[in-house]
Amino acid sequence: PAPDLISEVIESVNIPVRVMIRPRNGNFVYNEDELEHMKACVEFCKKKGAEGVVFGVLHENNALNIEAIEMLTEAAKPLKVVIHKAFDNTPDLQEALTQLISIEGIDTILTSGGKSNAFDGAENLKALLxxxxxxxxxxxAGKITQFNLTEFHHMVDAQVYHGRLIVGELD
Known part of the structure; x- marks a missing residue:
């Protein structure tokens, strides 16, 4: 989001805010200028009091760009760091998980288990968990709602879930 929107949200709500850091739509392969922009956005979020940042960076072959992820994670400290669903594009989820575990400062991986939604990726999600x-x-994450959360929880038994409609209507 734009810096003024980030500031407004952080100042207006009484819940932790994690900001998506993504310089453009499309794939998750970023050039040096885009990575520098992402780093500046991470530093802005830290200065404004965000709880965390959310990002993902890949190489052309869809393998994790570990060097870029390490650089952004280091810039984010002490914020929470979430690797987003770019993870699902990697050719080997288990290897990608091993790589991310080795980076100090990454807290969470948002994933559909390499599939288009969490239900289709349930077996992979169980293995990742x-x-x-x-x-x-x-x-x-991925098509989890207030109507299917209990069913999905029985399938994978995770501690946390992500969904746009997971809590129902908010006032």
């Missing part, structure tokens, strides 16, 4: 243990939080 088992592999992650307590080292990193796996947050299933």
């Amino acid at each position: 088992k592999q992650a243990g307590t080292q990193i939080e796996i947050m299933p």
